[in-house]
Amino acid sequence: MYALRKFVRLAIAIVIVSLLPFASPSSAQELKIAVAADVTSADPHFFNLFPNNNIAEHIFDKLVQMDPDSKMIPGLATSWKTVDDKTWEFKLRKGVKFHDGSELTAEDVVFSIDRVPNVPNSPGPFTAYTKAIIGKEIVDPYTIRFKYAAPYPLAPNDLSTIYIVSKKAATGATTEDFNSGKAAIGSGRYKLVRYVSGDRIELIRNDNYWGEKSPWPKVTFKIIKNEAARVAALLSGDVDAIEQPPIADLPRLKSDPKFTVTSKISHRVIYFNFDHLQRVSPFITAKDGKPLDKNPLTDLRVRRAISKAINRPAIAERVMESQAVPSGQLVSEKLFGHVLGLKAEAYDPEGAKKLLAEAGYPNGFNITVHGPSGRYVNDEKIVQAVAQMLTRVGINSKVETAPMGPYSARASKQEFSFHMVGWGASTGEASSPLRSLLATFNRDKGLGAVNWGRYSNPKVDYVIEQALQQVDDENRSQMLQQATKMAMDDLGIMPIHFQYTIWATRKGVQYVPRTDEYTLAFQFKQAPGEMAKR
Amino acid sequence: MSALPDTVIVEPLATGAATETPLGRIARDFVTNPIAIFGIVLLLLVVLAAILAPFISPQNPYDLAQLDVMDSRLEPGSKALTGGTYWLGTDDQGRDMLSAIFYGLRISLSVGVASTVLALLIGLTMGLAAAYLGGRVETLIMRIVDIQLSFPAILIALILIAVLGQGTGKVIAALVTVQWAYYARTVRSAALVEKRKEYMEAARCLALPPSRIVFKHLLPNCLPPTIVVATVQVAAAIALEATLSFLGLGLPITEPSLGLLIANGYQYLLSGKYWISFFPGVALLVTIVSINLVADQLRDVMNPRLQK
Numbered sequence: 001m002y003a004l005r006k007f008v009r010l011a012i013a014i015v016i017v018s019l020l021p022f023a024s025p026s027s028a029q030e031l032k033i034a035v036a037a038d039v040t041s042a043d044p045h046f047f048n049l050f051p052n053n054n055i056a057e058h059i060f061d062k063l064v065q066m067d068p069d070s071k072m073i074p075g076l077a078t079s080w081k082t083v084d085d086k087t088w089e090f091k092l093r094k095g096v097k098f099h100d101g102s103e104l105t106a107e108d109v110v111f112s113i114d115r116v117p118n119v120p121n122s123p124g125p126f127t128a129y130t131k132a133i134i135g136k137e138i139v140d141p142y143t144i145r146f147k148y149a150a151p152y153p154l155a156p157n158d159l160s161t162i163y164i165v166s167k168k169a170a171t172g173a174t175t176e177d178f179n180s181g182k183a184a185i186g187s188g189r190y191k192l193v194r195y196v197s198g199d200r201i202e203l204i205r206n207d208n209y210w211g212e213k214s215p216w217p218k219v220t221f222k223i224i225k226n227e228a229a230r231v232a233a234l235l236s237g238d239v240d241a242i243e244q245p246p247i248a249d250l251p252r253l254k255s256d257p258k259f260t261v262t263s264k265i266s267h268r269v270i271y272f273n274f275d276h277l278q279r280v281s282p283f284i285t286a287k288d289g290k291p292l293d294k295n296p297l298t299d300l301r302v303r304r305a306i307s308k309a310i311n312r313p314a315i316a317e318r319v320m321e322s323q324a325v326p327s328g329q330l331v332s333e334k335l336f337g338h339v340l341g342l343k344a345e346a347y348d349p350e351g352a353k354k355l356l357a358e359a360g361y362p363n364g365f366n367i368t369v370h371g372p373s374g375r376y377v378n379d380e381k382i383v384q385a386v387a388q389m390l391t392r393v394g395i396n397s398k399v400e401t402a403p404m405g406p407y408s409a410r411a412s413k414q415e416f417s418f419h420m421v422g423w424g425a426s427t428g429e430a431s432s433p434l435r436s437l438l439a440t441f442n443r444d445k446g447l448g449a450v451n452w453g454r455y456s457n458p459k460v461d462y463v464i465e466q467a468l469q470q471v472d473d474e475n476r477s478q479m480l481q482q483a484t485k486m487a488m489d490d491l492g493i494m495p496i497h498f499q500y501t502i503w504a505t506r507k508g509v510q511y512v513p514r515t516d517e518y519t520l521a522f523q524f525k526q527a528p529g530e531m532a533k534r
Numbered sequence: 535m536s537a538l539p540d541t542v543i544v545e546p547l548a549t550g551a552a553t554e555t556p557l558g559r560i561a562r563d564f565v566t567n568p569i570a571i572f573g574i575v576l577l578l579l580v581v582l583a584a585i586l587a588p589f590i591s592p593q594n595p596y597d598l599a600q601l602d603v604m605d606s607r608l609e610p611g612s613k614a615l616t617g618g619t620y621w622l623g624t625d626d627q628g629r630d631m632l633s634a635i636f637y638g639l640r641i642s643l644s645v646g647v648a649s650t651v652l653a654l655l656i657g658l659t660m661g662l663a664a665a666y667l668g669g670r671v672e673t674l675i676m677r678i679v680d681i682q683l684s685f686p687a688i689l690i691a692l693i694l695i696a697v698l699g700q701g702t703g704k705v706i707a708a709l710v711t712v713q714w715a716y717y718a719r720t721v722r723s724a725a726l727v728e729k730r731k732e733y734m735e736a737a738r739c740l741a742l743p744p745s746r747i748v749f750k751h752l753l754p755n756c757l758p759p760t761i762v763v764a765t766v767q768v769a770a771a772i773a774l775e776a777t778l779s780f781l782g783l784g785l786p787i788t789e790p791s792l793g794l795l796i797a798n799g800y801q802y803l804l805s806g807k808y809w810i811s812f813f814p815g816v817a818l819l820v821t822i823v824s825i826n827l828v829a830d831q832l833r834d835v836m837n838p839r840l841q842k
Contacts, residue, residue, distance in 0.1 A: 250805075
């Protein structure tokens with residue numbers, strides 16, 4: 001009995017002590033943010049992975065940066081232009097100091113680009129963005145030229161992904177030196193204080209930053225993978241802001257005046273791949289379970305019928321709780337290559353049935369719809385809703401889902417008939433989905449790398465390849481739009497919607513949301529009047 | 535079961551019951567406990583709901599054409615777009631919870647019973663073989679049983695589902711693999727006790743064939759403890775299946791069993807949409823409690839040592 005009482009007393013003491021830090025409102029000077037995924041390294045060239053880049057954005061700068069709408073803006077380069085067809089010239093910003101006080105010059109830029117392909121054991125290097133460069137020329141300490149083998153309009157887009165490190169600090173440095181903070185010397189808004197894998201990243205403000213300084217002197221990123229735990233951390237006051245609150249909790253967060261929810265349309269399109277291969281498709285059978293003699297998805301009328309059968313506004317409203325906009329194309333508004341006026345296919349179940357009958361399937365057929373689980377917002381629920389809508393027009397649907405790892409391995413081997421994926425246009429333009437998702441699969445040219453449905457249309461390919469060499473922005477935009485329209489008329493893939501990226505913050509902190517889904521400390525603003533109240 | 539009378543007579547405590555069949559005695563003793571009657575009535579209701587699900591459900595929750603995502607997450611008592619009322623509300627795909635629970639019970643019970651029967655058959659065979667044959671066979675079988683029982687059931691089931699893939703048959707296979715060891719161990723210990731009794735010696739002295747000794751004499755006397763274990767294990771199998779589905783590893787997501795229904799609703803609990811998890815949870819609870827009540831009484835009735 002005595003032992004029990006002692007235990008209870010101890011437990012109460014522990015609870016009180018652990019609550020103490022939260023009892024006082026966290027200082028307005030420090031910002032604590034809970035992020036959803038683990039950061040695997042503080043080395044900005046080690047792994048092209050979203051959570052890593054999210055931290056690198058704070059410590060390092062790039063020649064070209066992206067504004068919240070994924071438009072390119074000057075970063076370490078103040079201007080860039082083509083000297084001739086195959087040469088780009090970048091003018092560097094003068095007087096930029098690294099965290100160790102040394103000045104940024106063209107040497108550091110060359111060093112950084114040379115380092116990208118030479119990081120040992122990199123699980124996913126940034127080489128796709130540097131390998132087109134065949135020559136680098138330092139004209140003067142603030143001018144650098146890049147040579148390409150062919151006209152290359154995407155040079156600024158590519159360089160908007162490469163973080164510039166200090167040559168002095170990083171020469172001979174390993175990824176471990178970056179993780180320990182020794183070599184993690186950038187020119188960004190924050191200096192790395194501590195990187196603890198799987199737990200937290202602590203940053204302190206760089207007061208010598210060349211641009212607009214962040215309002216937060218100290219920032220801590222906490223890694224909380226479980227979404228319920230993330231919300232709980234916000235509710236308890238343990239953190240000031242979280243990314244990706246679960247959609248189911250939004251009504252509650254929105255109705256509570258102590259919290260603010262911000263969201264913005266993402267550059268990520270959620271879409272379905274059709275099996276375009278001319279053969280019997282693995283997951284399609286006739287209504288009586290017998291195999292069909294051909295693959296119905298190669299018939300445009302069937303693809304159109306499927307697209308018409310899907311009630312995209314219902315999915316956006318009910319499944320996504322209005323955190324998505326129906327889409328009929330590859331990139332959202334404001335992104336380069338968006339086709340104005342190209343709307344999502346209207347919901348028309350009767351039209352779908354008519355088209356199916358025309359195509360020779362008056363009674364429909366059986367299909368298994370595949371989707372990933374836990375990769376995209378409400379992915380499993382979207383797949384189920386699509387299956388129920390297809391069943392209603394006569395295409396009897398079953399649903400199978402799997403975690404992204406095994407799922408993508410099977411999808412990339414064309415093992416599915418009809419499956420869901422998402423694609424983020426990280427370079428901020430339609431060329432990214434066009435060359436990866438819709439160009440004919442060609443390993444040598446690096447085209448169609450994620451074209452898992454093996455869509456192939458030589459006319460679309462031609463326009464994409466022309467666009468990829470078109471340096472003039474206006475012309476390139478026109479060509480990208482043309483290619484998008486052709487591929488969408490053909491239903492090479494079937495877009496469903498653009499998802500929203502969501503952030504939740506405590507009252508007094510506001511996020512300026514971004515298309516590229518990044519959670520950046522310096523984009524959190526203190527709400528006016530908040531300082532006075534404290 | 536025809537062999538039961540002459541073996542039961544051997545039991546010294548069964549005196550005065552010679553005119554009554556053992557089943558009759560069990561039934562008579564069973565109804566002496568009002569809680570057990572309550573349990574069996576509850577269980578009958580659950581079984582009836584499961585069997586009659588296609589006739590009493592307002593909707594077929596597994597027919598995607600009957601679901602409408604526009605009807606999703608409606609409160610209990612809401613009206614459907616197509617008329618009709620969702621008495622227990624709808625889930626996130628617009629599935630009528632009442633129908634989903636009836637159909638979910640069907641899956642839970644059939645998976646529970648099927649896996650128990652199969653595991654019982656395997657366990658009985660293994661246990662009897664171990665006890666009767668002894669020697670190396672016994673060592674081999676019982677060490678496998680020991681190894682298997684040293685792992686948590688859920689762990690083995692998770693690994694198996696990960697290897698086999700999803701589907702009703704595979705879930706049953708996983709549950710059988712997890713459960714047969716319990717029966718094997720119970721049957722073996724019961725058989726070892728019976729093996730040394732005089733009636734067995736008598737049977738051997740009469741030079742009866744081994745198959746007759748095992749099936750007519752040994753097996754019937756090992757049944758009572760095994761039946762008790764089986765009743766408890768049905769409940770355990772149902773709970774394990776619900777756990778697997780809750781973790782998203784059991785049955786297809788378009789055919790939710792109770793565990794998956796609870797998992798689907800779990801994420802809405804904080805936002806006040808309690809019904810998606812709550813009612814399937816209650817159904818699961820009622821099923822397992824009623825089975826356990828029945829199992830408890832069966833154990834009391836079948837255990838001669840507890841007889842007055």
